[in-house]
Amino acid sequence: MILLRGTAVIAAALCLxxxxxxxxxxxxxxxxxxxxxxxxxxxxxxxxxAKVIDGAAVAALLDGPDKPVLIDVAMRERKPANFxxxxxxxxxxxxxxxxxxxxxxxAVPLPPEREALFFQRVADLTGGDRAKPVVVFCHVExxxxxxxxxxxxxxxxxxxxxFPQGVEGWQDGHETRNLTEDAAWKAAAPAER
Amino acid sequence: xxxxxxxxxxxxxxxxxxxxxxxxxxxxxxxSDTDQERAARWQEIAKSIFGDRKIEPTDTLVTLxxxxxxxxxxxxxxxxxxxxxDKIKSVSLVIDDNPAPYAAKFEFGPAADTRELKLRxxxxxxxxxxxxxxxxxxxxYEAKQFVKASGGCSAPMGMSDEEAMKGMxxxxxxxxxxxxxxxxxxxxxxxxxxxxxxxxxxxxxEYTPARYIDKLTVSAxxxxxxxxxxxxxxxxxxxxxxxxxxxxxxIQVAASDNQGGRWTHSFPVPSQTN
Numbered sequence: 112m113i114l115l116r117g118t119a120v121i122a123a124a125l126c127l128x129x130x131x132x133x134x135x136x137x138x139x140x141x142x143x144x145x146x147x148x149x150x151x152x153x154x155x156x157x158x159x160x161a162k163v164i165d166g167a168a169v170a171a172l173l174d175g176p177d178k179p180v181l182i183d184v185a186m187r188e189r190k191p192a193n194f195x196x197x198x199x200x201x202x203x204x205x206x207x208x209x210x211x212x213x214x215x216x217x218a219v220p221l222p223p224e225r226e227a228l229f230f231q232r233v234a235d236l237t238g239g240d241r242a243k244p245v246v247v248f249c250h251v252e253x254x255x256x257x258x259x260x261x262x263x264x265x266x267x268x269x270x271x272x273x274f275p276q277g278v279e280g281w282q283d284g285h286e287t288r289n290l291t292e293d294a295a296w297k298a299a300a301p302a303e304r
Numbered sequence: 305x306x307x308x309x310x311x312x313x314x315x316x317x318x319x320x321x322x323x324x325x326x327x328x329x330x331x332x333x334x335x336s337d338t339d340q341e342r343a344a345r346w347q348e349i350a351k352s353i354f355g356d357r358k359i360e361p362t363d364t365l366v367t368l369x370x371x372x373x374x375x376x377x378x379x380x381x382x383x384x385x386x387x388x389x390d391k392i393k394s395v396s397l398v399i400d401d402n403p404a405p406y407a408a409k410f411e412f413g414p415a416a417d418t419r420e421l422k423l424r425x426x427x428x429x430x431x432x433x434x435x436x437x438x439x440x441x442x443x444x445y446e447a448k449q450f451v452k453a454s455g456g457c458s459a460p461m462g463m464s465d466e467e468a469m470k471g472m473x474x475x476x477x478x479x480x481x482x483x484x485x486x487x488x489x490x491x492x493x494x495x496x497x498x499x500x501x502x503x504x505x506x507x508x509x510e511y512t513p514a515r516y517i518d519k520l521t522v523s524a525x526x527x528x529x530x531x532x533x534x535x536x537x538x539x540x541x542x543x544x545x546x547x548x549x550x551x552x553x554x555i556q557v558a559a560s561d562n563q564g565g566r567w568t569h570s571f572p573v574p575s576q577t578n
Binding site: 151192199250279 | 337338341345348349352353401403404405406428429430452454455457458460500501502504506509511513514518535536562563
């Protein structure tokens with residue numbers, strides 16, 4: 112009886128794990144399309160059509176002959192609505208030097224005009240060359256970069272690199288630079304702040 | 305699940321906290337540009353908090369102990385040591401790269417013993433942390449540490465908001481053994497989520513409004529030990545270790561938060577032993 116109950120509990124736990132891939136640190140399956148769940152959570156080890164790389168590989172790309180375009184899609188820090196006036200609020204966004212910051216470009220859903228601008232900005236940054244190496248990242252355990260990289264793969268970019276460890280995986284051994292939001296991305300941003 | 309009033313619980317496995325990065329420090333580069341950026345940021349913050357007042361470095365008036373790398377960015381233990389009690393008026397804790405950098409200010413009263421003060425904070429990025437003391441002669445001195453942690457301000461608590469707010473304002477106090485004419489070390493534990501306002505409810509995808517303890521006064525009888533001005537960078541369920549000069553009267557604690565919560569508690573001080 113106890114055994115049976117234990118089995119039932121395990122079975123229930125497995126069902127839960129299957130329903131909530133983001134809660135499992137291992138074996139998170141790749142969703143068939145963009146991932147519409149919460150951005151913060153465990154991510155899959157793979158992204159079909161893209162190369163998954165670590166900090167060393169990012170550094171190697173940056174040192175190589177064909178410099179990649181670095182796209183940071185980390186969300187901006189949200190100022191609490193009820194944060195007191197006059198209290199110091201000074202968000203900062205350290206990232207990989209040279210990266211272009213398109214906050215929340217990995218959101219799902221993304222309004223069509225924002226998605227179009229995302230593709231436009233990447234096209235500008237790659238000079239229209241879809242074979243140009245692109246590295247997409249945000250933070251560790253963040254689906255935003257997975258989604259943004261997925262968008263580029265589906266758009267036909269052939270050298271998409273996904274750097275799942277993101278800023279956390281970079282800053283340990285490398286210089287960071289505080290970024291400001293991409294001007295075109297910011298200028299066209301809806302009043303979401 | 306995050307423990308509430310437990311003092312020494314390892315939180316390494318708490319569900320969503322973004323903790324130690326996974327990459328070893330294999331490519332330590334000369335960090336000069338990054339260091340310059342950090343120094344410039346500290347200048348900007350110091351100016352907005354302390355105006356044009358000069359801040360001198362110190363190795364003795366205040367020291368700051370932090371983990372080099374935090375296990376849980378939402379719960380980083382900090383120790384401030386100020387052995388020269390008679391010289392210290394207040395201490396400010398600044399977490400430079402947090403979006404709200406001014407984490408806390410402690411103003412000490414006549415019943416304070418400042419040799420050791422501990423609290424737990426949220427750290428959002430790899431950051432310099434500064435402790436700035438104001439001395440009784442009106443000068444400012446700073447100590448600095450670098451802390452590796454990230455994501456602490458937005459890390460969800462791993463439970464519903466209702467659950468996190470259960471028993472809000474409950475307090476406990478632990479006293480170390482007291483000895484005649486010696487300061488007594490005490491640990492104050494307050495049940496309060498200290499919502500940062502940057503935490504997203506993973507189910508509703510809405511941000512939980514900021515709700516944090518903004519004022520905390522601890523007194524021994526009618527003598528103040530300290531008054532703390534707090535911010536969203538203080539970890540949930542605040543735990544503060546401090547010392548005071550006992551005079552036989554109970555310790556009084558008055559806490560308030562930014563949404564109008566008010567709580568007071570009184571704790572009898574155990575009798576002194578030899």
